Amino acid sequence: QVQVVESGGGVVQPGRSLRLSCAASGITFSTHAMHWVRQAPGQGLEWVAFISSDASDKFYAASVKGRFTVSRDNPKNTVSLQLNDLRPGDTAVYFCGGAAGTVEAPFDIWGQGTLVTVSS
Amino acid sequence: QSALTQPASVSGSPGQSITISCTGTSSDIGGYNYVSWFQQHPGKAPKLMIYDVTYRPSGVSDRFSGSKSGNTASLTISGLQADDEADYYCTSYTGTPIPSYVFGTGTKVSVL
Numbered sequence: 001q002v003q004v005v006e007s008g009g010g011v012v013q014p015g016r017s018l019r020l021s022c023a024a025s026g027i028t029f030s031t032h033a034m035h036w037v038r039q040a041p042g043q044g045l046e047w048v049a050f051i052s053s054d055a056s057d058k059f060y061a062a063s064v065k066g067r068f069t070v071s072r073d074n075p076k077n078t079v080s081l082q083l084n085d086l087r088p089g090d091t092a093v094y095f096c097g098g099a100a101g102t103v104e105a106p107f108d109i110w111g112q113g114t115l116v117t118v119s120s
Numbered sequence: 121q122s123a124l125t126q127p128a129s130v131s132g133s134p135g136q137s138i139t140i141s142c143t144g145t146s147s148d149i150g151g152y153n154y155v156s157w158f159q160q161h162p163g164k165a166p167k168l169m170i171y172d173v174t175y176r177p178s179g180v181s182d183r184f185s186g187s188k189s190g191n192t193a194s195l196t197i198s199g200l201q202a203d204d205e206a207d208y209y210c211t212s213y214t215g216t217p218i219p220s221y222v223f224g225t226g227t228k229v230s231v232l
Binding site: 035037044045046047052057061064095097102103104106107108110111112113 | 123132152154156158160164165167168171172178200209211213218219220221222223224225226
């Protein structure tokens with residue numbers, strides 16, 4: 001059974017940092033590219049970041065580039081998103097999504113998300 | 121990268137067919153056959169319904185179909201059912217200026 005579980009969300013003050021984690025099971029994790037997608041309260045989906053299956057490629061949305069860093073640990077079947085210099089506009093549910101293949105492959109595996117609230 | 125444009129809402133009666141449009145540019149929808157559609161019920165994770173413009177993942181009803189013409193992709197739901205009531209998002213891969221994805225603005229589907 002395929003399962004993806006995000007964790008690490010919470011309430012944080014502007015300018016502070018947070019680290020999100022995503023644990024996957026039931027898939028061959030080392031062959032899956034992973035994405036982070038976020039959804040602000042009551043709003044639509046926004047792609048945030050991508051990391052290839054072997055971590056050789058990483059891409060970021062312009063809105064987070066230079067502040068967020070994606071990484072992965074294949075032996076532990078986990079992917080992480082380091083969020084630095086957080087802003088109120090980063091408040092959202094952050095979803096982890098898996099794609100069997102390269103950056104063009106569809107995200108067919110999703111977790112339930114973890115809520116990040118940036119507020120003073 | 122601007123969001124893809126979708127109608128805010130679409131509605132239909134049970135059994136009817138509806139179509140949701142998703143308009144982008146030649147840099148995203150028009151340039152690649154990597155358009156996906158997601159269904160999202162309130163408080164839930166998105167679910168992949170269509171990928172690569174026309175393909176359905178295993179387990180997705182054949183009432184859902186996708187197409188593309190130029191810079192506009194479309195999702196058609198036939199034989200509308202109560203459980204189809206949800207938010208729907210399109211997304212397209214784009215290689216400009218870097219490999220990335222752009223999502224649509226989202227469409228609320230209501231079953232009357």
